[in-house]
Amino acid sequence: xxxxxxxxxxxxxxxxxxxxxxxxxxxxxxxxxxxxxxxxxxxxxxxxxxxxxxxxxxxxxxxxxxxxxxxxxxxxxxxxxxxxxxxxxxxxxxxxxxxxxxxxxxxxxxxxxxxxxxxxxxxxxxxxxxxxxxxxxxxxxxxxxxxxxxxxxxxxxxxxxxxxxxxxxxxxxxxxxxxxxxxxxxxxxxxxxxxxxxxxxxxxxxxxxxxxxxxxxxxxxxxxxxxxxxxxxxxxxxxxxxxxxxxxxxxxxxxxxxxxxxxxxxxxxxxxxxxxxxxxxxxxxxx
Numbered sequence: 001x002x003x004x005x006x007x008x009x010x011x012x013x014x015x016x017x018x019x020x021x022x023x024x025x026x027x028x029x030x031x032x033x034x035x036x037x038x039x040x041x042x043x044x045x046x047x048x049x050x051x052x053x054x055x056x057x058x059x060x061x062x063x064x065x066x067x068x069x070x071x072x073x074x075x076x077x078x079x080x081x082x083x084x085x086x087x088x089x090x091x092x093x094x095x096x097x098x099x100x101x102x103x104x105x106x107x108x109x110x111x112x113x114x115x116x117x118x119x120x121x122x123x124x125x126x127x128x129x130x131x132x133x134x135x136x137x138x139x140x141x142x143x144x145x146x147x148x149x150x151x152x153x154x155x156x157x158x159x160x161x162x163x164x165x166x167x168x169x170x171x172x173x174x175x176x177x178x179x180x181x182x183x184x185x186x187x188x189x190x191x192x193x194x195x196x197x198x199x200x201x202x203x204x205x206x207x208x209x210x211x212x213x214x215x216x217x218x219x220x221x222x223x224x225x226x227x228x229x230x231x232x233x234x235x236x237x238x239x240x241x242x243x244x245x246x247x248x249x250x251x252x253x254x255x256x257x258x259x260x261x262x263x264x265x266x267x268x269x270x271x272x273x274x275x276x277x278x279x280x281x282x283x284x285x286x287x
Contacts, residue, residue, distance in 0.1 A: 048104075072085060124176050200251065200252060
């Protein structure tokens, strides 16, 4: 089996092929799907999660594919944890990472602004927004110093269609994901011309455990669970689409048709879109 440095020297122009990858929130959901798909692409993956046992299960699944992986506990809301993750990555790989996926996230919703406990705001923004901020803050200088040669390098930040959707009752989640979208756009502008790629993932409903593990009201959770079952796509499909999008050097990844439609309507008629979202939400609430 090739070692990390052998892979690095022999890599193709695809960022996801033979990647030396760090994935946060790799214990379940989209993060686990990213990590396992990278294993299928012969990557070497550092799987991090606040639940170390879950990260270990993902690393074991990658090992079954014949790829190299290790697990590490990391609370992305803590800068010291993310710095330790970067140190471990460089030690494990024997080189700088070629791909960093800031994926760790939590769900929150079910109450309007003014009714949502401030603790929920702090918790949601701590993981969903400060997590990617910490990841970009720590890893961007490392990737920049390593340069794009001999391997292409990149960062994927996981946002959501909630970044532009403005769904009522989801303020903390919406704000956190809108911040990730803006962070990614800014980072892409700053890294323009360096050869380091940036992609932001904005899916709608994906079949994950975010409802069960989040701070979501019962009514909102039941609705979200139904929508995931009815319209959600698999985490594996999302991971494949996003990695392929990143390989093409594209900034935005909207893996579903409804995400693309919402994105385009919001850009063309933002005020009309926001009013329509509010009217639809109120109609559903009063059924």
